[in-house]
Each structure stands twice: as structure tokens, then as C-alpha cells.
Amino acid sequence: MSSSANKGRALPRAGSALPRAALPWALVTPALGWTLLFFVLPFIAMGFSSLTAHEGGAFTASNYSQFFTNPSYWQAMVNSLQVTAIVTVISVLLAYPFAWILAEQVPERWQRLALMLAVLPFWTSYVVRSYSWLLVLAQNGVVNRALTSSGLFAEPVQLANTRFATVTGFVHFFVMLLTLTIFANLKQLSPSYRKAAADLGAGPVRTFLHVVLPLTLPGIMVGAFLTFVLCIGDYITPQILGGNNELLMPQLVMMQIGRRGDFPLASALSIILMAVVTIAYLACARWLKIERA
Amino acid sequence: MRKVVRIASWLYALAVYAFIFLPVVVLVLFSLQATSFPIPPFTGPSLRWYDAVLSDTRLTSALVNSLLVASISSLAAVTLGFLCAWGFARFVLPGSGLLRGLITLPLTVSYLIIGMGLLVLFNWAGVPKSLLAAGIGHVVINLPLCFAIIYSQMGNHQINIERAARDLGAPEWKVLLLITVPVMAPAIFAGFFLSMTFSWDEFVISFLLTRFGTTLPVEIWNLLRSGLNPKTNAVGSLVFAVSIVLVVLFELTLLRRRKA
Amino acid sequence: MSAKSASTNPQSILKNHLHAACAATALLLGAGSATQAADLNALIWCDHADPALLQPFEEANGVKVNVKEFEGTGAGLAIVEQSQPGDWDVMVIDSIDVPRGVEKGLFEPLPEDKLPLADLFPQVKMDGSTVVGGKRYGITEKFGYNTIGYNKTKVDPADMQSMAALTGDKYKGKVAIYDYYLPVIGMAALAIGKKTADLTEADLPALKDELLKMKANAKLVGEVTASQTALATGEVDILVGGGEWVTAGLAKENPALDFSIPKEGAVLWSQSLAMFKDSKNKDMALKFIQYIMSPEGQARLATSSCYWGMPANTKAALTDDQKKVLRFDEQPGFLARAQAYPAPNADLDKKMQDMWTEMLQAK
Numbered sequence: 001m002s003s004s005a006n007k008g009r010a011l012p013r014a015g016s017a018l019p020r021a022a023l024p025w026a027l028v029t030p031a032l033g034w035t036l037l038f039f040v041l042p043f044i045a046m047g048f049s050s051l052t053a054h055e056g057g058a059f060t061a062s063n064y065s066q067f068f069t070n071p072s073y074w075q076a077m078v079n080s081l082q083v084t085a086i087v088t089v090i091s092v093l094l095a096y097p098f099a100w101i102l103a104e105q106v107p108e109r110w111q112r113l114a115l116m117l118a119v120l121p122f123w124t125s126y127v128v129r130s131y132s133w134l135l136v137l138a139q140n141g142v143v144n145r146a147l148t149s150s151g152l153f154a155e156p157v158q159l160a161n162t163r164f165a166t167v168t169g170f171v172h173f174f175v176m177l178l179t180l181t182i183f184a185n186l187k188q189l190s191p192s193y194r195k196a197a198a199d200l201g202a203g204p205v206r207t208f209l210h211v212v213l214p215l216t217l218p219g220i221m222v223g224a225f226l227t228f229v230l231c232i233g234d235y236i237t238p239q240i241l242g243g244n245n246e247l248l249m250p251q252l253v254m255m256q257i258g259r260r261g262d263f264p265l266a267s268a269l270s271i272i273l274m275a276v277v278t279i280a281y282l283a284c285a286r287w288l289k290i291e292r293a
Numbered sequence: 294m295r296k297v298v299r300i301a302s303w304l305y306a307l308a309v310y311a312f313i314f315l316p317v318v319v320l321v322l323f324s325l326q327a328t329s330f331p332i333p334p335f336t337g338p339s340l341r342w343y344d345a346v347l348s349d350t351r352l353t354s355a356l357v358n359s360l361l362v363a364s365i366s367s368l369a370a371v372t373l374g375f376l377c378a379w380g381f382a383r384f385v386l387p388g389s390g391l392l393r394g395l396i397t398l399p400l401t402v403s404y405l406i407i408g409m410g411l412l413v414l415f416n417w418a419g420v421p422k423s424l425l426a427a428g429i430g431h432v433v434i435n436l437p438l439c440f441a442i443i444y445s446q447m448g449n450h451q452i453n454i455e456r457a458a459r460d461l462g463a464p465e466w467k468v469l470l471l472i473t474v475p476v477m478a479p480a481i482f483a484g485f486f487l488s489m490t491f492s493w494d495e496f497v498i499s500f501l502l503t504r505f506g507t508t509l510p511v512e513i514w515n516l517l518r519s520g521l522n523p524k525t526n527a528v529g530s531l532v533f534a535v536s537i538v539l540v541v542l543f544e545l546t547l548l549r550r551r552k553a
Numbered sequence: 554m555s556a557k558s559a560s561t562n563p564q565s566i567l568k569n570h571l572h573a574a575c576a577a578t579a580l581l582l583g584a585g586s587a588t589q590a591a592d593l594n595a596l597i598w599c600d601h602a603d604p605a606l607l608q609p610f611e612e613a614n615g616v617k618v619n620v621k622e623f624e625g626t627g628a629g630l631a632i633v634e635q636s637q638p639g640d641w642d643v644m645v646i647d648s649i650d651v652p653r654g655v656e657k658g659l660f661e662p663l664p665e666d667k668l669p670l671a672d673l674f675p676q677v678k679m680d681g682s683t684v685v686g687g688k689r690y691g692i693t694e695k696f697g698y699n700t701i702g703y704n705k706t707k708v709d710p711a712d713m714q715s716m717a718a719l720t721g722d723k724y725k726g727k728v729a730i731y732d733y734y735l736p737v738i739g740m741a742a743l744a745i746g747k748k749t750a751d752l753t754e755a756d757l758p759a760l761k762d763e764l765l766k767m768k769a770n771a772k773l774v775g776e777v778t779a780s781q782t783a784l785a786t787g788e789v790d791i792l793v794g795g796g797e798w799v800t801a802g803l804a805k806e807n808p809a810l811d812f813s814i815p816k817e818g819a820v821l822w823s824q825s826l827a828m829f830k831d832s833k834n835k836d837m838a839l840k841f842i843q844y845i846m847s848p849e850g851q852a853r854l855a856t857s858s859c860y861w862g863m864p865a866n867t868k869a870a871l872t873d874d875q876k877k878v879l880r881f882d883e884q885p886g887f888l889a890r891a892q893a894y895p896a897p898n899a900d901l902d903k904k905m906q907d908m909w910t911e912m913l914q915a916k
Contacts, residue, residue: 023380023384023465024380024383024384024386025380025386026380027376027377027379027380027384028376028377028380028381028386028392030373030376030377031373031374031376031377031396031436031440032377032392032395032396034373034432034433034436035395035396035398035399035433035436035437038411038414038429038430038432038433039398039399039402039407039410039433040395041414042407042410042411042413042414043410045410045413045414045417046406046409046410046413046414049413049417055899070907070910071911071914072907072910072911072913072914073910075914076914079914094309097305098305098306098309101302101305101306102306105298105299105302105303105306106306116540116544117310118309118310118313120313120314120317120537120540121313121314121316121317123490123533123536123537123540124316124317124320124529124532124533124536125494125509125510125513125528125529125532125533126494126495126496126510127496127510127513127514127517128320128513128525128528128529128532128533129316131320131517131525131529132316132317132319132320132526132529133316135316135319135320135323135331135332135526136315136316136319138332138786138788139786139787139788140332140333140786140787140788141319141332141333142315142319142333145333158726158772160788161772161773161775161783161788172312172313172316175309175312175313176313229401229402229403230403232403233402233403233404233405233406234403234405235405235496235497236496236497236514240517243772243773243774243775243779244732244773244774244775244779244913245771245772245773245774245913246913246914246916247910247913247914250403250405252910253405253409254405255910257501257628257631258623258624258625258628259624259625259627259628259734259906260625260627260628260631260902260903260906261627261628261629261630261631261632261634262627262631263412263413263416263631266409267409267413270405270406270409270410271406273403273405273406274402274403274406277401277402277403278401281401328806329806330785330786330806332786349604350604351602351604416635419637421636421637421640504619504621505594505619505620505621515599515602515622517778518599518622518776518777518778518859
């Protein structure tokens, strides 16, 4: 990439309003400035706030020590990590075969439509999506009606207001998202890889395991990481579907703001949450590079 | 063997489709409920809840607010993202890798944390809560996305066309407007469209940063808090319908472009 | 927050720097969000957001009422502190929390002669809280009980006469808990024989035990709507913390819903209106308070779409049906057996909230 960019730069230019060296900076500075002013600076402010006391504003580390000493705060992180891990694994396991079917089994001309249909519910409003699941899973909702009237269960099962409901709501969203990313990944595979494997005598199963799966792994990792980030920071889904039978980190953060206006503690909890996401990022950093085509 | 795989595939795909569409079907069906609870038995069809939504000024003004915030913030995000991508793709800048990392960093941070940070900053700076504040937050989340999409699509053949234009003596702004923007139009459009989607549907940043006039997702949240009623189904179905129309229009313009 | 006066603490130093750095941005944003002078800005609970309540006032006075909902008093006061002086005109606040706002110098005394104080239920005037230093800062507008709400076709109403039913095995998995810590902690206090007004830190372990027992029986812990819905749709049969605010509004949809005041007593909730000292629109703010306290305003507030409740004004223009649903005529008997919300200081409040968090997390 840099060789062609160099050539572009070496060309003589006439009639420019800006000095040659200033132009690239003029292009990138607005975006950089925006990021510094409204992303980095807020983060610093939040870090600062997290080290102050709710009453009085004196310096203190108590917002952090509370998290580590109060088991119910700590539990929120454990719950968040558990739910996120479960959601990520189930979503990948459900989405991969589905994306594979769309890419391999559906005739080429119907693929676009099939994919469109698969992500259509994505366009319902995000708050409404969780709410719809509440209706589906309610005590008198359609699922329970079907279960009891089919004779499978004598009594309605508690589905809504549980961790199961939260996970279902999340999985629904991320299956759509992952289907999209994995499908794109599968389509990018050159058919010649598979042909080569077949020519070398590999059966379909071996071809899949040794050629297709490893080649799509980076795509899966990107999707899984996206799932992780979006899932662990989400407030709406557990709040609507979980019935407050347990708290996840975002609920704990919002509770500090909503009930007490305790911004320092909310800041500290947010920073802890962010630290966990950063660790996850570092763990899969090598798959997450954005490169030019 | 082939056949077994095929049948199994079909069954699996159908099961996943059913799972994906289950909440949508329930949502739309019970938006037509005639009584006050959106749970079985179905008592409709009735349009009374759609009527209730359309005559609720809080919801309709929230809809307008959402459209405004989404379109303006997306425009800002895609403009900043495009200029920045162009700068990084065309010129060698010191510390380029690091700076690109900085621009894309917000992608790895939860919306909740971005919203919290802005809230704390704005509180201290005495900036009042407003739609504009929420819009700023939306640019923060969408700028890296636009940048990444456009940057990844800037290939060498585009550089060559630009070089040709420069060789013919076109000034830089002309190259940008007449060559780069049209050539990059699909990526720019994709960035804009995705930004619109995310902004349109974003909840937590708007929730934290707005005061009276707020966006549709926040107003729907308020509605939800005032009771489980088919009105929420109706507004959800309406949003869904509008979104579908937009997606189809998007697909059609894209397809036409490809064929042309 | 005291940060405003002390300029040496780190928060205000940073604040000063940020002020300089963000001056331009603030100016820009401020211009975009300035509300019109004719608007009335109200910090409220969801029952005040009902257009049926606000529209008649807006039309009669040619004013737009902007409303912002908040959850707890702490959060409401935090919103005020983050705003500019003069941003807010009126506020809805728990009657027992009026002194907290007065302490912070936020409220304006109300002119008693211009308000229908004589018409209020005497037990809910709560002068101990609403009058500070001889001046009236709050006027009670609506009240009710956090007690046991239930579906009388699914449970034995006789069991609902004792709080023991909430922690017993008979209704395990049939119970929801209203997700607001103060009233439910108040109920737990009544259940273990304590007065809500006398709670101290020493009572917390016993209260926690009681809460955990309730949680073990509960299917969910929900906010106003979630808990209402759970009871109305048959998800649960009993709501801890429920009362007429749940059953009355849903009476038409589900006439089987009822509430009881058990032998241990009930917790009285009471919300007041207060005016801000820095309001730029005090005449209109007073008019708004007068409207809400008028017989028509009281009737609309009592039957608001978010939740129903007893009007504080005995002359509220309610229909006979509405009065029956609210059990208007039984109020003297109920009031005699009710105790106010616990009113903890900041330190105990934080501990109570942590205890509540612990209850939520308990499996």
C-alpha cells in the first residue's frame, strides 16, 4: 500500500490552496480531533470522576474497592461474563451451519433473498425486539400455550423473567449478525481451494474440517468478538427479559445513575467493564486488523 | 447421503427462520389486538392501537427527532470518515498505524461506556443535555465504522484514476469531488446507510444525553414503562415497516447500480 | 453537591479547566437546546406524563409543559444539580424527601393561602416533612399504599391478611416484588415488627433476612410496569409492594385484582409537588400546582394512565365508579394502619441500596 501512496505524493501539484504537507493533516485532523474531544477526553473525565467521592468530591479509591469487596457487585461481573460467553458460543454454533446452508445449499439466484430474509427482523426496533420476546415467552404467551395445549407440559413453564429469556433475546440478535458475517466469509472462499482438496482425495467432511473451517475462522473470531462487545455492554435486553432475578454489569451501572445519581461509582464500574472488554480484545487482536483490500 | 444432508439442511434452515421470525410475527399479530393486553387469545383484528400511536404527539415528535439525529449525525460521520480514510490511504503520515488504531478504537467500546463518558464530560463542562449532545455521541460510534468501510475499499485502481486526473492538471478539490467521491460512492453510501441504521436504533446514548425532546427508542422505552399494551406492538410494527421499505429501496438502488 | 462551593477539590479544578476547553462547544450546544421562555419544565414521575392530565392545562394557559421522568429522589436531585439554575420549574418528590431538597436550597416556599390545604386528607399532609422551618415547601398531591396486591381468584384472601404468606411455602413462585427499595424494605420492617420511622443500621441484618426470604419465593422483581403486567397477565398471583396503584388502573381489564392491608400494617407512599427557587416562571409554576391540586386536576392525576392512586384532595372530581375502585371511603381505616416510607440519611440510604442489590443478586 505505501508504495503507491508514495507515488501519489511525489507528483507535482499546481493551484492548491493548501501547502502540500498540510493537506493530509487537514484531511485526518477533523476525525482525529472528534475522536480526541468526544471519545478520549470523556474517557479521561470518567477516569477522573471514578476517583472522586459521590458526596464532597474528594479523591478516593473507594469506588473501585467497593467493586472488589462487595460480593453482589462482583457477582454482576461474573453474571455478565457467563451470559456473554453462553450467548457467544450458542450464537456461533447456531449461525455457522445456517450460514453454510445459505452459502452452499441454496441455489445462487435465491441466496440474496434468503440472506435478506434471515436478517429482516434486525430492522425491528431494538427496544421492541426484547419486548416481543417477553410476549413470546410470557406465562400465557404463545410458547407456553403451545407447550401446554400439545400436552408436553401440564403447567406453563417459567420462561420469561429468567436468564434463559435474556440469553434467548441476545441469541436472536446475534444469530442474525453472525449469519451475515460468516456468510460473507464463506462466499469469499475461492472454490478452487475446495476443488484442490477434492482433487487430492479429501472427502467433503475432511475438506470442511481442514480447509473451509480454518479459512473461515478469522471471520468467526471477528463476529464472536463483536458479539462479546455488544452483548456485555447491553442494558436493554437483560433489563426487559431478566426480571431482575439477577443483575448484569450494565444494569448495575444504570442503577447507580437511576437511583442515586452516583456518577463516580457508575464511572468506576464502567471502567472495570471496559477493562474486561480490552482484555478480550487483546486476546483476539490478531484476527481483528482492519486492512485495505 | 447427499439427500440426507439436503433434507437436514432444509429442516435446520426452517427451524432457524422460525426462531428468527417468531418474535416479529407475535409483535405484528398482537398489534392488531382489540383488547388491552398483547397476549393470547387474539381478539382482533383492530386498528385502534395504530390510531393511538399516530395521535400520540410524544411518539410522532420522537420519530421526527430520530430521523433528524440519524441523518445529520450520519452525514457528519461519513464526511469525517471519508476525508480521514482518504488522507490515510493517499499519504504517508507519521504514526499512521497508531492514528488509524485511535480512530477505530470506539468500535471496541460499549455504547454504554461512550454514553457514560460523554455524560460525565458534559456535566462537568456545563453542557446541557440535548438532541445535539446525543448526535455527537452517535458520530463517535459511527465515525470509526464509516472510516473502516471506506478505508478498506480504497484500492489501487482508484489511486490510478486520481493520478491520471492530477496529471491532467486537476486541482486537489476537483480530484476529490469529481473523481474520488463518485468512485467511492458505494462505500460512502454503505457507510452512511449503516450509520443511519445504528443511530436510528441507538438507545443508551440517547437515553443518557437527552432531556425533553428525545429519540424514538427512548420514547418507546418510556411507553414500555407505562404498561404492557398493544400500543408498543403498534409502534414497533410501524418502525419495522418503515425500515423494511428503506432496506428494499436500498437494495433496489444498489442492484440497479450494479446492472448499469 | 458541596463541590460547588469548595474550589480546592480535584473535581472542581478539572471542572474549571474543562470550562475553558469546552466553552465554544457549550455555547454551540446551548444555542441548540435552549427551551422557550413560555415553557414549563417539570421533573416528574410517569403519572404526570399523561396527555389527559397535561393537555387541559397547556390549552388553558397557552404554555407547553416539558416533562422529564426520573426514578428515585437521589437521581432526581442529581438531575437538578447537573442543570443550570432556572432550568426547572416544578418537581414531583416523595413527601418524606422534601427536606432533602430544602437542605440543598432548591425549593421555594409555597403560598399556603393560594392552595386548597383545608381540603386535603389530614393524615397525608405530612407537615413533618413538607413544612421546614415554618415554611411550606411541598404539598401532597397523591398517595396510596405499598402492601399486598393479589388476584383474589387465585389466592385465598384470608392468607393475605398476614405478611407471613409472603415468605411461606404456599405461594412459592407465585410472587413478584416491586422493584423499589424503600417501600419494600418498609414492608420487611413491618413484617419483623419494626416501625419504618425508627430503622437504623442495626436493623439491616434482620431486614436482609426477611428480604432474602421474599426473594426466594419470588419469580421476578419488577418496576412499576413489569410488576403490574406480571400480576395482570397471571404471571404471578401476588405482588409485594402492590396496592391500589396496581389494581385500580387494571380493574377494568382484570376485576379479580385486589389488595389488602395485612395485620402488620402497610407502607404509605405519598408524593408532593414542589417549586424551584430558581424558576424563571414562578407564576406559571404556581398555576400548575394549583391546577394539579384542583378537583379536576386531582381526578385526572388519580386516574393517570401510568398508575392510579388516591388523590390527596378529598374534593377530587372522581366518578362513583372510580371512587369505588380506589376504595375512597375506606381510606380513614387504611390510613390509621399505615406507616410512612423509611427516610434514611445518605449513609443508611446507600447501605439500604446495597442490601437491595444483594437481594436482587440472590439466587
